[in-house]
Amino acid sequence: DGGITQSPKYLFRKEGQNVTLSCEQNLNHDAMYWYRQDPGQGLRLIYYSQIVNDFQKGDIAEGYSVSREKKESFPLTVTSAQKNPTAFYLCASSRSGTYYGYTFGSGTRLTVV
Amino acid sequence: ELKVEQNPLFLSMQEGKNYTIYCNYSTTSDRLYWYRQDPGKSLESLFVLLSNGAVKQEGRLMASLDTKARLSTLHITAAVHDLSATYFCAVGPKETSGSRLTFGEGTQLTVNP
Numbered sequence: 001d002g003g004i005t006q007s008p009k010y011l012f013r014k015e016g017q018n019v020t021l022s023c024e025q026n027l028n029h030d031a032m033y034w035y036r037q038d039p040g041q042g043l044r045l046i047y048y049s050q051i052v053n054d055f056q057k058g059d060i061a062e063g064y065s066v067s068r069e070k071k072e073s074f075p076l077t078v079t080s081a082q083k084n085p086t087a088f089y090l091c092a093s094s095r096s097g098t099y100y101g102y103t104f105g106s107g108t109r110l111t112v113v
Numbered sequence: 114e115l116k117v118e119q120n121p122l123f124l125s126m127q128e129g130k131n132y133t134i135y136c137n138y139s140t141t142s143d144r145l146y147w148y149r150q151d152p153g154k155s156l157e158s159l160f161v162l163l164s165n166g167a168v169k170q171e172g173r174l175m176a177s178l179d180t181k182a183r184l185s186t187l188h189i190t191a192a193v194h195d196l197s198a199t200y201f202c203a204v205g206p207k208e209t210s211g212s213r214l215t216f217g218e219g220t221q222l223t224v225n226p
Contacts, residue, residue, distance in 0.1 A: 033213070042201065042218040043156075058213075090155060099163050101146040101203070102214065104155045 002027040006091050006105035012113050013078065013085060021076045021108045023091035029103070030096035032074035036060060037088040037107075046089075049074055050096050078110065086112050115140050115206050119217035127225055129191050134220045136185040136202035145185045146203045146214065147176050156201065160187075192224045 004025040013019045023032065031050045035043040045058030049068040063082025068074055074093075078085045088109050092102035116139040126132050136145070144163050148156040160169045162178035162185060169176050173196065175188045185202055199221045203214040 035216075040221075043216040045213065045215075048213055099144045099161065099205075101144075101158055101161050102156075103158075104148075106155045 004093050004103055004105040006108050011110045016080045018079050023074045024072055025093045029093035031094045033092045034076045035090045115215045117204050117215050117217040119220050123221050125223045126192050132189050134187040138183050138204045142204045144205045145178050148201045150199045194224050197224045
């Protein structure tokens with residue numbers, strides 16, 4: 001079955017460390033997205049990519065970086081510049097230019113220790 | 114900038130009762146989505162609404178879209194405990210061909226016996 005896989009499910013980061021969250025999809029979707037969710041709040045867009053080798057900043061890109069070298073993969077790096085990274089991170093994908101909405105991964109819960 | 118507002122943000126209701134969640138958005142759109150999120154889990158797609166007057170129903174949930182009023186509603190009929198979750202609406206701006214969505218803050222629904 002096609003789907004979108006995020007790993008790891010839980011991640012702990014020490015102060016000053018960079019960490020990378022993985023997102024892989026086998027749905028043949030063109031577009032991929034990273035959202036951040038804080039407790040009791042909605043989703044805020046970090047980065048998105050509509051085609052390979054191209055991506056755009058979302059509303060809260062500072063302290064994060066991404067790459068899109070393959071259609072299937074859209075990893076997110078949380079850098080040490082992100083001062084408050086503890087949150088639930090959701091990756092999603094969609095067919096570009098159509099109206100089918102997103103398919104979400106299961107999420108990664110990142111905690112700073 | 115597209116803004117999406119949901120109300121209420123918290124809803125506690127008794128089993129068997131009816132209620133409506135509202136989703137207002139600030140700019141022209143031709144696509145609106147409803148998602149459900151269980152605690153600690155990812156988002157699950159409920160409804161896709163793509164035209165003015167669109168109405169979709171699944172079980173005890175019914176969603177509608179009024180693009181002229183920039184309003185969508187999610188109506189709950191005869192609530193049951195299994196409907197307890199957080200419900201998000203998401204909107205895509207009409208003027209772009211991209212698939213980026215903006216999410217509301219979510220409505221946390223608790224159905225009590």
